[in-house]
Amino acid sequence: MKHLVTLILAALLLAGCEKKPAETSGSWAQFAETAGMAPDQVGQRAPDFDYVLLEGQTGRLSDHQGKLVFLNFWATWCLPCKKEMPDIEELSSLMKGKPFVILAVSSGEGAEKVSLYHKKFPYSFPFAMDADGAISAKYEVNLLPSTFLISPEGEIIGKAIGPRHWSADEFINQLEGLLPKER
Secondary structure, X not given: OHHHHHHHHHXXXXXXXXXXXXOOXXXXXXXXXXXXXXXXXXXXXXXOOEEEEOOOOEEEHHXXXXXXXXXXEEOOOOHHXXXXXXXXXXXXXXXXXXXXXXXXXXXXXXXXXXXXXXXXXXXXXXXXXXOOOHHHHHOOOOOOOEEEEEOOOOEEEEEEXXXXXXXXXXXXXXXXXXXXXXX
C-alpha cells in the first residue's frame, strides 16, 4: 500500500511538471478562455450548409472561405438573443469593409416571424432561415443565443453560449488579429 501511494504521488508530481505549450500574451485562445467561450467543437471543421436569407438570396457557408465568419444562432422569442442584437449591429458597423461576415441564423423559425421582427428592428446584417432546425442540428445548438467564430480556413475557433457585448474594444481587437492578412 505504501508503494502504491508513493507511485501515485510520483505520477502526480510528474504530471504537474509536464511542459505545456506557451500561450502568447493576448492570444485568441487565451482571450476565448477568459471570455468563457466553450471549448467543445473548437478546432473542428465548420459544417458547411446551404442557407436562404430573409430577402430570398441563397448561399453556402463555404462561399465565405477566406473571411472570418461570425455565425449567430438566435430566435425571435429569445430575450437574450434580442438583447445582444444591437451589439451585433454595432459589430457589423465596426467591421464593415473587412474580410468579415456576420450571419444570424434564425433557429426553428421561418421567414414570416423573422420578417415581422426585422420590420420592427431593421438590422443591417443578414438573417438566414433555419425553420426545420437542420443548420442548428449540424452545430449541435441546444441553447440560444449560440455564436460560433469560424476562421478564414473554415475551422471553428470559438463558441459562445449566451449573450455577449460583441462590440467591446477588447473583442474587436481580438477579431482584428484573426482577420486574414492582405497579400
